[in-house]
Amino acid sequence: MRLVEREEQLARLDLLFADCLAGRGRIALVSGALGSGKTALLQEFGERVAFAGAAFVSAVGSWAERGLRFGVISQILHDKAVSALGHRFVGAVLYRTALLGPALHVLCLGLLELTERVPLVIGIDDVDLADQASLNCLLSLARRLRSARVLFLLTESPQPRSSFRVELLRLPQCTSVVLKPLTERGVAAWLGEREAGRIHALTRGNPLLVRAVADDDLPQAVLRCLHRGGPLVRHTARAIAVLGEFASPTAISSLIGVDTHAVTHAVQVLTTAGLVDGGRFRHAGTRDTVLADTTPAERGSLHARAARMLHDRGEAADVVAWHLLEGPPRRHEWVVPVLRAAARNSPAEFALRCLELARKSSVDPVETAAITAELARLEFRSNPLAAARHLTALREAMRAGHLDQAEIVMVVSQLLWHGRTGEALDLVRDDPDVELWLASAYPSLARWRHHPDSPLTMLLRGDESAASRAERFLRRVQLTGDMPWAAVFALQTLIYSDHLDTATAWCDTLLERCGDHLAWQAMFCSLRAEIALRQGDLRAARRLARVAFRLLPPHAWGTAVVGPLSCLILACTRAGRYVEAAEHVAQPVPEAALQSRFGLHYLHARGEYHLATDWHEAALADFRACGDLMRAWGQDHPGVVPWRVQAARALLGQGRPDRARHLLVDQLASASRRSRTSGFALRVLASVSEPALMARMLAESAEILDERGDRVGLAHALADLSAALGHHPRARMIARRAWHVAHECDARPLLPADVPDAAELVEELTEAQRRVAALAADGHTNREIARKLFVTTSTVEQHLTRVYRKLEIKHRSELPAGSRPRPRR
Incomplete structure (x- = not known):
């Protein structure tokens, strides 16, 4: 291995070797951090002296043989250079090691005899790991061989309170040689200029780590450093990996049960080796490497002890909980409260893990029920389908009286979402407050639905007072619980009363408040698609409905799937995308969904698709089903679904104008005069009215729909008005306007190719x-x-x-x- 920035140290060793050749025994104690290149320096110098004709004898200290008496001395005696003296000499020393004095005398005589023939260099790597008997023997040899041609070359990683090091450095023939980290220039000279700065900053110039980073083998180099450092260094590194930012010497000492001074030294060893800086690992991957080198049982024990220690110190709940999740918690009274507290303001995945562990750790049935409710509420945010696994347990807990009012509302809400209406109704028969919000989604389940002064009926009247109440409610609403049905309900009231601009603003505001709650985002996105549809923005309606399904896939929507699905069906139908609309119509929906408020919109959308594809009988059945449900609920308000207008269109398709006219007159009588529904009804009624009234009715219809911002409805009314005017001078201009509005909306069925472009006249x-x-x-x-x-x-x-x-x-x-x-x- 090529040595870099070690010329000075080699030069000093050369001088010591020259003294050795002159008969002056010398000792070189080479110190350096873990991985600093001490072994490489020893090997390089050993090759030099061997080439110069000296005998090079080597030995290595290790943690594994630290308890083996005379282990290092035995390695020296078995070296080939020493063995050349003969087996009698080696045997004499080995068999007399129990009597240190006689053995040393024989060893000294043998080494002196050897140095008379050839200079001797004894190299011992990691001498700080040698057994105490060998260290004592080395000290004695060093004192006795001052006039021999011997050079002791010893490498060490400084240890605290090392008496051997102190005694050795007191000898006049001992010289200390220190290996410093590589400079950035040294790294560049070794590896080339490319990324030298980054590698140096990452490794602090430790040669072992520098080479490892260059070879993309850092984990193995880290492990080599830790194992060379010994048990205390390894345990300290593991404690740092477990404690993270809380890894102070005091905390580490408490965690691994070691004296603080010893821990401080171990941290210093890791720091000088370039692994740690300021008590933190310099490289992000080092923590994973250290933990991977620990058995699962050891890691779990460390985390469990860390959790208890940090809790006793009053650290934050999420910090303690993280350790509880990583290590097996013991049954302490503080564990479950800490886990629940940590789950409240944490990311969903971490919070779910905390609650799962809290539920397993709890022994109180009321507490367990509350934790299960928290789990269901949290899991519903991103995956309502997965949250359903808790409903059976929650239903039993509710019957046992273990849930509070808010938790009951949540359970009922989720049961409704999954179409389990019978179970939901059974749970709230004696709770009118819960029944109120249950009825917002399933009006048929509300026993008071026919009462004209009930909150639900008052809010759904569709008049100005209902819209004002809805907006006042939205100003103070808080998005909490499983699904904010109250906010959904208030938004629907604004939509049904044709306050589309206000509904848009509130919908966008609520979307911003949803945070990471995917189910809420999806629901408000679906309502936003409904608003776009009523405004005649077919492209936006399709896009928003698809976004709703991207946030929450169809299978996770439960019975609410018919909300965004109805928007897609209507938007595709009105855009003339009948093949795509048919695919959405063919998608199966839960039977219970058709009994919900969203089910009205689905029946209406499916009916309009049937109407557009000339299946008038199926269309009429769907529209009549809408009417039957709304009358049964006591909520036959035209702003919800204009079922009479659409049923009249189906009847006209069947050639039954009288029945159609009757429905349209009823619709106009029940709807506000300037409402969107009135605009629809006037347009269809004009088709069965006297020619003298037709144009006037269509003009009024177009005016109303223009006021209400329904571009598709306006395009239809203008197209009909143009046709009704015949050869009137204005007919051509109105036809052009109808074409442009239809083009803006993507209403392709209203785009005949023969309509002249207004651009011709503009020219x-x-x-x-x-x-x-x-x-x-x-x-x-x-x-x-x-x-x-x-x-x-x-x-x-x-x-x-x-x-x-x-x-x-x-x-x-x-x-x-x-x-x-x-x-x-």
């Missing part, structure tokens, strides 16, 4: 007229346009008059839709 405008028309279409007033274009208001008015004439329109609201501002999302 007839002058440049000045185009600028004025564009600003007017963007919603600017005449005065604002005049300021922007640096003209008079009169000039703007003249330009607009000519624009209206050329485009065949009468008002700025009829400017081409592609130039008008989009409604707020």
Whole structure:
């Protein structure tokens, strides 16, 4: 192995060897950190002196043979150079080792005889690990061979309170040689300039570690250092690996049961070796290497002791819990509270592990039930399907009276999510508060659902007062528990009352508050898709519904799967993507889902798909099923699902206009005059009305749907209005506007190829007229346009008059839709 930055040390050894050749015995004590290259230096110098004609005798101290008397001396005597003296000499020494004086005398005579023939260099690696008998013998030899051609070359890693080292350094012929870490320049000279700085910083210049990093073999080098360092160094390193940032000498001493001074020295050994800096491992992978070199039983014991020690010191619950998870906890009264406390504000995976261990460690049935409820609530966040495994135990705990009110609500909520409605109802028969929120998802389960003044009925009236109450509730709502059904319920109220902009803002706000709760994120994303659908933004509706399914796959949604699924079916159907819509319709859904509030939207979506694909009988069955459920629940509010309008369309497809007209009149009577549902009903009713009324009804429908921000509904109304106007001069412009709105929405069934593009007429405008028309279409007033274009208001008015004439329109609201501002999302 090539030596780097060791020229000075080799030169000093050469001088000592020269003294040896001159008959002056010398001792070189080479000191250095673990892995500093002491062995390499010894081997290199041994080859040098052997080449110079000296006899090189070597031995190695080790932890394994530290208890073997005269183990190192025995190695010297069995060296080939010494054995050349003859077996009688070796035997005499070995058999007289019990009498140290006579044995030393024989050994000295033998070595002197050998040095008369040839200079002798005795190299002992890791002399600090030699047995005490050998050390005593070496000291005696060193004192007796001062005038012999002998050089003792000893390497050591400094040990605390080493009497051998002290005695040796007191001898005048002893010279200390220290090996320092490599400099960055030395690393570069050894390995090349590439990454020399990084490797030096990582290893602190320790040659063993430098080579290991270069060869990508750091773990083995770390283990070599630790095993050369001995049991105390290894135990200290393991304690540092277990304690991490809490690894002070005092803590390590307490953990491994060793004197603090000894621990301090061991830490210093690790520090000088480049493994530790400031009580922490310099390389992130060292901790894993150290722990991997420990048996599972040893690791568990260390972590268990660390947990108790840190708890007694008052450290944070998550710190103590981490050790409890890694080591087998004993049944102490503090273990379960610590684990539960640690789970409260920790990442989900760690919190789940804490709660699982807390449940196993608990012996109190009430406490166990509460922990199981915490587990179910936490697991539901990312995987509702996995959380279902706790429901049976929780149901039994509830019957035994071991759950509080909040936990009962959570259990009922999860039972409903998984379609276990019978079990949910059985658990809350005598609890009206829980029944209130149960009814928000499954109105058929609420015994008071027919009461006109019940909270549920009041909130679902769909009028302005209901929307105001919903918004007031959302201002103070807290996202807690298993699923924030109350917030979901309030958002639905805003959606059903056509407050789509407000619902959008609150939905986005709630999404920001969800944190890492995937189930909540998915639910609010699904509601956001419903809002986009009602606004006629089919692309956004599809995208948001797919995001909801990416957050939570369909099989994990339980009965709520019909929420985002209905959005996908409707968005694809209205976009003319019938093949894709059919795939969503074919996806199986839980039977219990069709009895839920989300089930209404699914039946409506499936019915509209059947209607678009000319399966009028199936469509009518779905729409009537919606109506039957809503009437049975006492919640036949048009804002939820306009089932009468859609049923009327199915009846018209079957050639039954009278029955269709009756349903539409009922719908208009029950809906608010300017509601989105009224706009739908007017459009369909116009198709079975007198020609004189048709255009007026369609114009009112388009106006209402434009107010409510439903772009798809507006496109339908405009297309019907254009057809109703026939050859009227405005028909062509209205058709173009319908085409543009449909194009914006991706409503492909409303995009006939023969509709002329308004761009043809726009081309007839002058440049000045185009600028004025564009600003007017963007919603600017005449005065604002005049300021922007640096003209008079009169000039703007003249330009607009000519624009209206050329485009065949009468008002700025009829400017081409592609130039008008989009409604707020």
